[in-house]
Amino acid sequence: xxxxxxxxxxxxxxxxxxxxxxxxxxxxxxxxxxxxxxxxxxxxxxxxxxxxxxxxxxxxxxxxxxxxxxxxxxxxxxxxxxxxxxxxxxxxxxxxxxxxxxxxxxxxxxxxxxxxxxxxxxxxxxxxxxxxxxxxxxxxxxxxxxxxxxxxxxxxxxxxxxxxxxxxxxxxxxxxxxxxxxxxxxxxxxxxxxxxxxxxxxxxxxxxxxxxxxxxxxxxxxxxxxxxxxxxxxxxxxxxxxxxxxxxxxxxxxxxxxxxxxxxxxxxxxxxxxxxxxxxxxxxxxxxxxxxxxxxxxxxxxxxxxxxxxxxxxxxxxxxxxxxxxxxxxxxxxxxxxxxxx
Amino acid sequence: xxxxxxxxxxxxxxxxxxxxxxxxxxxxxxxxxxxxxxxxxxxxxxxxxxxxxxxxxxxxxxxxxxxxxxxxxxxxxxxxxxxxxxxxxxxxxxxxxxxxxxxxxxxxxxxxxxxxxxxxxxxxxxxxxxxxxxxxxxxxxxxxxxxxxxxxxxxxxxxxxxxxxxxxxxxxxxxxxxxxxxxxxxxxxxxxxxxxxxxxxxxxxxxxxxxxxxxxxxxxxxxxxxxxxxxxxxxxxxxxxxxxxxxxxxxxxxxxxxxxxxxxxxxxxxxxxxxxxxxxxxxxxxxxxxxxxxxxxxxxxxxxxxxxxxxxxxxxxxxxxxxxxxxxxxxxxxxxxxxxxx
Numbered sequence: 001x002x003x004x005x006x007x008x009x010x011x012x013x014x015x016x017x018x019x020x021x022x023x024x025x026x027x028x029x030x031x032x033x034x035x036x037x038x039x040x041x042x043x044x045x046x047x048x049x050x051x052x053x054x055x056x057x058x059x060x061x062x063x064x065x066x067x068x069x070x071x072x073x074x075x076x077x078x079x080x081x082x083x084x085x086x087x088x089x090x091x092x093x094x095x096x097x098x099x100x101x102x103x104x105x106x107x108x109x110x111x112x113x114x115x116x117x118x119x120x121x122x123x124x125x126x127x128x129x130x131x132x133x134x135x136x137x138x139x140x141x142x143x144x145x146x147x148x149x150x151x152x153x154x155x156x157x158x159x160x161x162x163x164x165x166x167x168x169x170x171x172x173x174x175x176x177x178x179x180x181x182x183x184x185x186x187x188x189x190x191x192x193x194x195x196x197x198x199x200x201x202x203x204x205x206x207x208x209x210x211x212x213x214x215x216x217x218x219x220x221x222x223x224x225x226x227x228x229x230x231x232x233x234x235x236x237x238x239x240x241x242x243x244x245x246x247x248x249x250x251x252x253x254x255x256x257x258x259x260x261x262x263x264x265x266x267x268x269x270x271x272x273x274x275x276x277x278x279x280x281x282x283x284x285x286x287x288x289x290x291x292x293x294x295x296x297x298x299x300x301x302x303x304x305x306x307x308x309x310x311x312x313x314x315x316x317x318x319x320x321x322x323x324x325x326x327x328x329x330x331x332x333x334x335x336x337x338x339x340x341x342x
Numbered sequence: 343x344x345x346x347x348x349x350x351x352x353x354x355x356x357x358x359x360x361x362x363x364x365x366x367x368x369x370x371x372x373x374x375x376x377x378x379x380x381x382x383x384x385x386x387x388x389x390x391x392x393x394x395x396x397x398x399x400x401x402x403x404x405x406x407x408x409x410x411x412x413x414x415x416x417x418x419x420x421x422x423x424x425x426x427x428x429x430x431x432x433x434x435x436x437x438x439x440x441x442x443x444x445x446x447x448x449x450x451x452x453x454x455x456x457x458x459x460x461x462x463x464x465x466x467x468x469x470x471x472x473x474x475x476x477x478x479x480x481x482x483x484x485x486x487x488x489x490x491x492x493x494x495x496x497x498x499x500x501x502x503x504x505x506x507x508x509x510x511x512x513x514x515x516x517x518x519x520x521x522x523x524x525x526x527x528x529x530x531x532x533x534x535x536x537x538x539x540x541x542x543x544x545x546x547x548x549x550x551x552x553x554x555x556x557x558x559x560x561x562x563x564x565x566x567x568x569x570x571x572x573x574x575x576x577x578x579x580x581x582x583x584x585x586x587x588x589x590x591x592x593x594x595x596x597x598x599x600x601x602x603x604x605x606x607x608x609x610x611x612x613x614x615x616x617x618x619x620x621x622x623x624x625x626x627x628x629x630x631x632x633x634x635x636x637x638x639x640x641x642x643x644x645x646x647x648x649x650x651x652x653x654x655x656x657x658x659x660x661x662x663x664x665x666x667x668x669x670x671x672x673x674x675x676x677x678x679x680x681x682x683x684x
Contacts, residue, residue: 088430103530127469188445314431
């Protein structure tokens with residue numbers, strides 16, 4: 001039986017599985033330490049298309065199709081798709097999936113979208129509403145910088161607190177068919193606003209939301225951080241990581257020994273001049289699809305808490321003097337011995 | 343038992359109920375025929391704030407708080423909120439609900455968002471993941487025109503196919519507590535693209551998606567259009583209504599006798615110079631919260647199919663020469679005699 005756990009979590013009775021995943025990324029990511037785990041990396045930032053936006057959609061298309069292919073099921077067996085990206089009106093997702101003829105739930109959770117999509121996918125499967133669904137999220141350095149900050153041609157200086165939006169898409173087939181990776185539960189985050197107004201310091205905007213959802217997750221399930229091999233945030237970067245561990249330490253929760261941040265892992269930040277780290281929906285989505293799931297499937301990691309983090313930045317609200325609130329969603333991903341009861 | 347129905351629908355075993363709703367709207371809506379059903383209308387388009395965007399957030403805040411109040415439950419009993427709007431990075435929703443401390447799923451389905459939010463809310467309640475959740479959607483004429491078309495000060499001429507974005511927010515408390523209105527099932531729409539590229543003719547962009555989801559809904563549940571007292575689309579307007587009825591007629595489905603469109607009902611289109619009709623997430627959301635639910639609760643209408651319709655318009659994709667695909671989601675809303683089995 002599925003059950004409500006604590007204040008804002010769900011524990012699944014029969015945990016859904018991730019039976020296929022794919023990571024597609026761009027030219028900057030090729031030189032990063034994660035590239036070898038990705039299914040496809042492209043030297044061409046437009047992925048053979050005419051614009052960054054169309055390129056991002058092409059990346060979405062490739063990731064979804066590859067995830068389905070790797071899962072071994074047919075596209076016709078996919079009942080729903082939960083997808084989103086950073087662009088206004090989520091055009092990267094829309095144009096990426098529009099010809100697939102799959103009922104669609106469009107999502108916006110900024111860079112936490114991968115967590116939101118996986119949560120709703122797992123909830124849908126565990127409730128018996130579908131046998132197979134897709135969760136997908138993407139971002140693109142070119143389309144995101146153009147929308148949120150400066151034209152790339154302007155070549156603005158980036159402070160050391162800035163992160164670099166990952167060009168990448170991660171797609172996942174969530175299913176009731178058994179595999180080595182299951183989703184045991186989810187904790188849905190609240191919007192948390194500490195009043196930060198610096199669009200070049202996304203880590204500081206998101207860290208309070210990450211701390212809030214991790215704290216609540218541990219409370220709701222009555223577990224300690226050491227329950228997990230890794231607690232993995234999305235794209236806090238170096239600045240956000242420090243704030244997160246400090247905030248949790250103030251609540252007597254120590255994650256310093258097993259915390260990992262996808263934004264810190266995806267680039268060689270000193271060599272690649274990416275400053276605080278990588279960011280964007282595609283950051284946590286590709287690192288999960290490419291690297292983390294392999295570690296869990298092999299059993300090297302038995303349990304991870306995956307916590308994509310989002311900053312609700314908009315140029316409109318930002319220019320009108322508003323803050324940048326954060327949100328984060330936590331997904332309990334665990335190794336599963338095939339044939340064993342969960 | 344909840345069950346999958348046909349290709350893209352869900353039939354709920356124990357249908358969730360709508361136990362509270364509220365509609366808040368703006369100055370143009372005051373002169374429309376629906377105004378008398380709304381909970382609050384404001385002469386001030388900024389709702390006492392400094393900008394249209396902040397005004398839209400204020401409208402969201404008021405609608406959500408009023409819906410909770412009318413439902414008779416406490417805010418602390420709300421487990422999740424499903425919300426979205428038309429603005430980039432859904433800032434109207436984010437800033438409207440950020441201080442409520444409720445776990446949040448941000449959605450983007452263009453003007454179909456109310457249907458998407460109600461679908462996910464009903465799925466969440468019927469699965470036992472929560473006792474009470476909120477579904478909410480909003481739009482604002484000022485913030486939407488500024489984002490999607492021309493500055494209002496420019497005073498551009500609007501063709502007769504154009505619709506007028508509704509300034510309004512509708513909020514709903516979906517619950518497992520009995521009320522006179524229940525949600526029997528949902529049909530989730532696919533993105534449908536007929537290649538329309540006219541941003542001043544949203545009706546034509548959305549009608550194929552509405553036809554697709556209505557057709558599939560009737561197939562999935564094995565029912566005829568006459569099962570419903572009304573089949574109610576979101577904001578097709580006069581142009582879209584004609585296309586919808588024609589498209590369905592080509593498939594031998596006649597909805598001409600019981601079709602209604604919120605966009606046609608919300609304004610006195612001839613008197614108010616709103617041309618094809620009203621549009622925006624707030625159009626279907628306020629007409630549902632204010633008018634339709636009263637008709638269903640009283641039993642005047644026993645069954646309605648509520649089908650908010652969205653056009654995936656973005657200035658970026660539009661200016662890059664892309665089409666404007668549509669999406670629509672169908673929600674089966676029925677009168678419930680308290681105390682009777684459903």
